[in-house]
Amino acid sequence: MLSFFPTPYPDELMYSVFARYHARSGNVSFKSTLQDLFGSEAIVSSIGFSSQLHALIQRLPMGAVYTADDFIDKHSLFPFYAPFLPPDRSKKIKDMLKGNQGRAVQMAIGIMAGGVCQKNRLCFCMECLSDDIQAYGESYWHRVHNTPGVFICPIHHSPLVAYPTDQLNRHGFTVCPLTGIEKNKVESILANDEPLSTKTKEMLLNLARDIQTLYSISDIPNLYKAKTIFLPELQYSQYATPSGRIRQGMLHRDFELHYGNELLVLLESTIEDEFSWLSFATRKTRRTLNPIRYLLLINFVFHSVEEFLNKTRGYHPFGQPPWPCLNHAADHFLKKVIDHCDVTICSDTRRPVGTFSCECGFVYSRRGPDRSEKDQLRIGRIKEFGPVWFSLLVNKVQHQTGSFRKIARDLGVDPKTVIKYAQLLERDVAEKNRQSRPKLKVTKKDAPIVHSRSDHRRTKKDVIQRVNWELRDLETSVKVEAECKKILSNEMQKPIRVTIAYVGKQIGLQSLLEKHKNRLPVTMSVFKLYTEDIEQFQIRRIRWATQLLHNRNERILRWKIERIAGLRPGYTSLISDEIEAQILQYHYESPTIQAVRDGGESLWIH
Numbered sequence: 001m002l003s004f005f006p007t008p009y010p011d012e013l014m015y016s017v018f019a020r021y022h023a024r025s026g027n028v029s030f031k032s033t034l035q036d037l038f039g040s041e042a043i044v045s046s047i048g049f050s051s052q053l054h055a056l057i058q059r060l061p062m063g064a065v066y067t068a069d070d071f072i073d074k075h076s077l078f079p080f081y082a083p084f085l086p087p088d089r090s091k092k093i094k095d096m097l098k099g100n101q102g103r104a105v106q107m108a109i110g111i112m113a114g115g116v117c118q119k120n121r122l123c124f125c126m127e128c129l130s131d132d133i134q135a136y137g138e139s140y141w142h143r144v145h146n147t148p149g150v151f152i153c154p155i156h157h158s159p160l161v162a163y164p165t166d167q168l169n170r171h172g173f174t175v176c177p178l179t180g181i182e183k184n185k186v187e188s189i190l191a192n193d194e195p196l197s198t199k200t201k202e203m204l205l206n207l208a209r210d211i212q213t214l215y216s217i218s219d220i221p222n223l224y225k226a227k228t229i230f231l232p233e234l235q236y237s238q239y240a241t242p243s244g245r246i247r248q249g250m251l252h253r254d255f256e257l258h259y260g261n262e263l264l265v266l267l268e269s270t271i272e273d274e275f276s277w278l279s280f281a282t283r284k285t286r287r288t289l290n291p292i293r294y295l296l297l298i299n300f301v302f303h304s305v306e307e308f309l310n311k312t313r314g315y316h317p318f319g320q321p322p323w324p325c326l327n328h329a330a331d332h333f334l335k336k337v338i339d340h341c342d343v344t345i346c347s348d349t350r351r352p353v354g355t356f357s358c359e360c361g362f363v364y365s366r367r368g369p370d371r372s373e374k375d376q377l378r379i380g381r382i383k384e385f386g387p388v389w390f391s392l393l394v395n396k397v398q399h400q401t402g403s404f405r406k407i408a409r410d411l412g413v414d415p416k417t418v419i420k421y422a423q424l425l426e427r428d429v430a431e432k433n434r435q436s437r438p439k440l441k442v443t444k445k446d447a448p449i450v451h452s453r454s455d456h457r458r459t460k461k462d463v464i465q466r467v468n469w470e471l472r473d474l475e476t477s478v479k480v481e482a483e484c485k486k487i488l489s490n491e492m493q494k495p496i497r498v499t500i501a502y503v504g505k506q507i508g509l510q511s512l513l514e515k516h517k518n519r520l521p522v523t524m525s526v527f528k529l530y531t532e533d534i535e536q537f538q539i540r541r542i543r544w545a546t547q548l549l550h551n552r553n554e555r556i557l558r559w560k561i562e563r564i565a566g567l568r569p570g571y572t573s574l575i576s577d578e579i580e581a582q583i584l585q586y587h588y589e590s591p592t593i594q595a596v597r598d599g600g601e602s603l604w605i606h
Helices: 014-025 030-038 053-059 068-075 078-084 087-098 102-109 126-136 198-216 226-236 248-259 261-266 277-281 291-302 305-311 373-377 386-398 404-411 415-436 447-461 469-489 500-507 510-515 521-530 534-551 558-565 573-585 590-597
Strands: 336-338 341-345 352-357 363-367 381-384
Touching (some): 053 068, 068 078, 078 198, 226 291, 248 277, 248 291, 291 305, 386 415, 469 500
16 A cells, blocks of 8 residues: 555646656656556556556555546546547446556557547646646646647647657656756747747637547537537538538538648648548548547537537527517517427428418418528518408408508518409409399290300300310420430439439429320330430449549549449449449559559550
8 A cells, every 4th residue: 555645636647646656755666666556567657548547546545535537537638538439438448447458548549540649748838837836836747738639738828848858758757847948958849830820820729728628527428429419500500401411512611711721731630532531520420530620520610619518409490489470460470479380391492491380370481591580580481371360451451441552561461462362352242242142033035145145255255275285295205305315415414314303394394294194195205215214324323433433543443433323232233243344444544544643654555
């Protein structure tokens, strides 16, 4: 059992606590210190993760109130990685730190495979060092200063410096200096910090503050399934559709503009193509990403970790209920009495459409998402006026309370709408008056006169125009064939399947083609020549994807063809054979292009 143990300071690494114990114990050998602390000399000192904590707890002096969880959560880098790991793996890593599996921790976290901005030297802030000496009589290694991605002190806003390499003991514990180090003997970890732009330095400071926030908050939600957390805010910012599809191209472009290439290169987080780390962070792919990259995304979407924790929410493009009733005729006009909103997707713009129904019968809709409170007072389309509105309209029209324009202003509609319903009202009144008149008996003598007047009206107004379907069929077939050829001949753009619905929409005759197929035999025969089944369309997509890769001078690989052509697993053997045929077709051309591109000579024999 230890006779004493240093009290850990705020944000102090356990490595620093062990170094202070070694300096105070008077041990000459680091092995003696390891034997004191853990009861074993076979311990490798790790700056960020100290293991065998159960053994350490058992050897602490009597009355010590520390636990292994306290050491892990408050004095290691574990809280920096934990929110971005699967919950079961996070628990497993904690158990490894408590036991004797410390060497496998970095591999379990993913540092060995995908470390970003890893620090191989101890870092500190010159001003923090002076403050610590003044407050505690000694200095210590701060956890936040030695976290990957931290280049600037979040407290003093000054660039961090690295401890001189020649004084660093890699096989034991290095004590933080008790006095300030001469500036000419230290090296800033931003060796060329002067050329960095003001924007980049400000971004680095914000990142350091976000990391410090991670360490100060204990109830951060697990971010491993990131899409479910980021998706609502991405939808609000138009980076995702209401159905949940991420607009990756738009997101990548704005992300790079926001941070700038200088910062992304420094943080080893550049976006090279559409399958970059940013795509994986916003997709359902179960993949562990570096916390720095998650923090960059959080800062881009939510502006800071604190705001992210405050604004985590579901997708509500029109805000939370209740919503105001916009019926000018109701006594509750502009009062928030609507509790339900049906959200659908606009087929043209793919934006959310909200339909609001009030108990007074007034139903209206608008496209979203709402950007401000004022948007809640906007009507896109009135679907139903309801009995309250119609009652007031009838009252105003019958009593002639004003002009149509004034009535329209009072009811919140266009004057044409008032005129339309006023005319319908007049017709209804006239029809009721006609039905209420007593029916006169008609004698045989008067019958011919009635028939002749009726016949005269019918021949004058009700002339029936017949459609020449043969001529319409021929005209339509010419338009359909021209459009089909246009679709199939466009080899530069992504292939579009030839269907009756698509062709009809392009030529403006979709309803005619879908409802009157039996009256358009020539047009339907033209469709049979050009329409494709699923396999034919897949083959055309494969050939287009192969040609696209060839034009880009990229290697023709099966997985690339499948991804670009949009082929789902489980396609037929015919499709598989077509992919192989396309690969073989370009097989002998690819190495030549690569060789010439790399500066070599062409392999073709001239």
